[in-house]
Amino acid sequence: GVGLVTATPEQNDVEYLSPVDIGGQTLNLDFDSGSSDLWVFSSQLSTAATTGHTVYDPNKSQSFALIQGATFSISYGDGSGAAGNVGTDTVNLGGATVTKQAVELATAVSQSFVEDTNNNGLLGLAFSKLNTVKPAQQKTFFDNVMPSLAEPVFTADLKKAAVGSYEFGRVDAAKFTGAMTFVPVNTTQGFWQFTSEKFAVGTGAVQTSVAGSQAIADTGTTLILAEPAVARAYYAQVPNAVNDAQAGGFVFPCNSNLPDLMLDIGGTMAKVSGSDINFAQVDAQNCFGGMQATPANLQIYGDIFFKSNFVAFNGGNSSLGFAPH
Numbered sequence: 001g002v003g004l005v006t007a008t009p010e011q012n013d014v015e016y017l018s019p020v021d022i023g024g025q026t027l028n029l030d031f032d033s034g035s036s037d038l039w040v041f042s043s044q045l046s047t048a049a050t051t052g053h054t055v056y057d058p059n060k061s062q063s064f065a066l067i068q069g070a071t072f073s074i075s076y077g078d079g080s081g082a083a084g085n086v087g088t089d090t091v092n093l094g095g096a097t098v099t100k101q102a103v104e105l106a107t108a109v110s111q112s113f114v115e116d117t118n119n120n121g122l123l124g125l126a127f128s129k130l131n132t133v134k135p136a137q138q139k140t141f142f143d144n145v146m147p148s149l150a151e152p153v154f155t156a157d158l159k160k161a162a163v164g165s166y167e168f169g170r171v172d173a174a175k176f177t178g179a180m181t182f183v184p185v186n187t188t189q190g191f192w193q194f195t196s197e198k199f200a201v202g203t204g205a206v207q208t209s210v211a212g213s214q215a216i217a218d219t220g221t222t223l224i225l226a227e228p229a230v231a232r233a234y235y236a237q238v239p240n241a242v243n244d245a246q247a248g249g250f251v252f253p254c255n256s257n258l259p260d261l262m263l264d265i266g267g268t269m270a271k272v273s274g275s276d277i278n279f280a281q282v283d284a285q286n287c288f289g290g291m292q293a294t295p296a297n298l299q300i301y302g303d304i305f306f307k308s309n310f311v312a313f314n315g316g317n318s319s320l321g322f323a324p325h
């Protein structure tokens with residue numbers, strides 16, 4: 001259908017990359033529902049920064065137009081970031097097209113982006129109020145394309161070590177099982193944010209971590225970053241799990257039989273498969289948990305959550321739908 005693109009995982013499902021056509025040039029971008037800038041590796045970057053990357057060259061696009069004096073500068077929770085100037089061009093993903101989409105051209109990127117040669121930029125899908133372009137803030141691709149879509153939605157169908165998809169304009173019932181639950185989203189901070197205060201470990205009792213605790217649905221974050229109470233209670237049920245400062249969080253024997261994790265999304269429990277919480281090997285015996293404690297007071301439900309849950313982002317009524325897949 002119109003607006004359907006693949007989402008291909010990198011090694012260890014660290015991030016997912018999707019092909020986007022910008023002024024006739026195709027770049028693989030990381031669709032990020034936790035931010036609101038569409039920025040790309042550009043021909044203005046140093047050779048050192050672009051080696052191994054596909055770059056967007058505005059001079060090779062007939063439909064590019066510079067926005068005089070506009071700049072962007074963004075930094076992410078993992079300490080990475082990018083900055084540069086801004087223009088508009090035709091952006092087409094899987095047939096869903098915006099003719100004058102703000103495209104932010106990096107003139108500087110952090111080392112972690114330089115080293116991630118599969119990643120040629122980010123396509124932000126949070127709310128436009130988080131966009132960093134100055135002096136005039138710009139709209140996200142989703143905000144711009146929404147009026148032309150059959151339904152004002154996009155969906156994320158991310159899989160463990162397999163190619164999934166993002167789709168704009170419809171919720172494909174063939175992509176999930178059972179009923180889809182929709183919950184209202186609090187857009188105040190510009191995220192796809194909802195209340196998530198309850199959890200359960202395996203078939204254990206549902207308990208409250210922190211009354212009123214909030215979470216965001218973030219396809220641009222690899223792991224689930226949950227309340228410390230959730231992480232402590234979960235790993236207490238995993239023999240020989242330890243919180244290892246050197247590894248950067250909870251680790252456990254790779255052959256552990258991990259319990260499922262239940263998290264509430266606006267009051268309805270969603271399941272995260274225990275097998276998805278075995279994220280990556282860190283040494284001969286131990287593996288790193290796909291759910292870790294967040295240092296902040298906002299939980300981040302990243303790709304590990306999406307591997308068990310098909311998610312629909314409804315920009316028409318600011319709601320989030322989720323269902324097992």
Ligand SMILES: NCc1ccc(-c2ccco2)nc1
Binds near residue numbers: 015035080
């Ligand atoms: N949560 C936004 C985000 C996404 C990707 C990245 C990243 C860093 C290096 C490669 O990718 N950083 C932050």
